Amino acid sequence: MKRPGGTEEQKRRAGESAARAVSDGDVVGLGTGSTAAVAIRALGRRVDSGLDVRGVPTSYQSRALARDAGIPLTTLDDALPDVAIDGADQIAGLERDGPADVIKGGGAAHAREKIVDAAADRFVVVADPTKLADDLDAPVPIEVLSDAVSVVESALVALGGEPTLRAAERKDGPVVTENGNLVVDCGFGAIGDPASLADGIAALPGVVEHGLFVGMVDEVHVGVADGVEVYPRES
Missing domain, CATH: 3.30.70.260 (ACT domain)
Structure with a gap:
């Protein structure tokens, strides 16, 4: 199932699609990595236009990026996320029943990421097509x-x-x-x-902590050449 790709445009589409899924008043888990960074920037633009959200960062990188984007920050001690948006190193199981499984941790932030993502009511993964696989086989x-x-x-x-x-x-x-x-x-x-x-x-x-995120994912937004594929697909 793995496809060629991985362009900046595909990452942009995935990140912006996930950012549009955030509602006014949400607390948002802010993931780590290049595609999650796109989502954070897109969310910052929505905040600049009046969206009321607070972010819970998963790393120094996401914290600094959120501050630059103008996203107010909070902590898990004060509020649990309504939604978490995060990237993945590899994704498997998109076409089968049940949640996809992912491997994370390329940025060595997977312990904090798993805490925030698991605490969220909804965990949304953003990716480009190079992250897709029939079975997980990455380290x-x-x-x-x-x-x-x-x-x-x-x-x-x-x-x-x-x-x-x-x-x-x-x-x-x-x-x-x-x-x-x-x-x-x-x-x-x-x-x-x-x-x-x-x-x-x-x-x-x-x-x-380990980078296997099993049974946790609620949605996956994959940027492709002509738009965004969202899983699970609507029936």
Whole structure:
């Protein structure tokens, strides 16, 4: 099902479509990543035109972008989101009954993203066609306590995975999350039972959070060449 594409125009269409789904008075979870950033900017333009919303950011990046866009911010302590808009690294299951499953965590913000997205009444994923797949098979990002990396990696191998500690691109050493933890990217090949794997990873001591978002997604907005495809499709 994966399609070629991934243009800026497709991301713009997806992000703007999701931003139009926000209603006056909503508290909005603000995701992280390039397509979520488009949605935040679009939401900021609606705020500038009079829309009354408050945002709950999922990362430093989304917080800074929301401030630049003029979106008032709040916290989960003060208000739970009515809707969360977030991107994904890979999406599977759009054409089957039930919610799509996604992998997130390319930006190492998946722990905070999962908290905000799960707290929302409605979780909307924005994506371009390159994120679509028949089955999840991308490496799963896993946030791990620094002292537990070797133990967790051994346990992931026992689960059938191939773990790799994520290295930073502009400094020596590993990526450090905003929570002060490290990220292990673990390949499992095609994931036939995402829910079972999610439970297995979550049960490992030392794991803070993983990037499998299973059974959480309410809508997916995919920007395509001639518009936006929204899932689940209306019958």
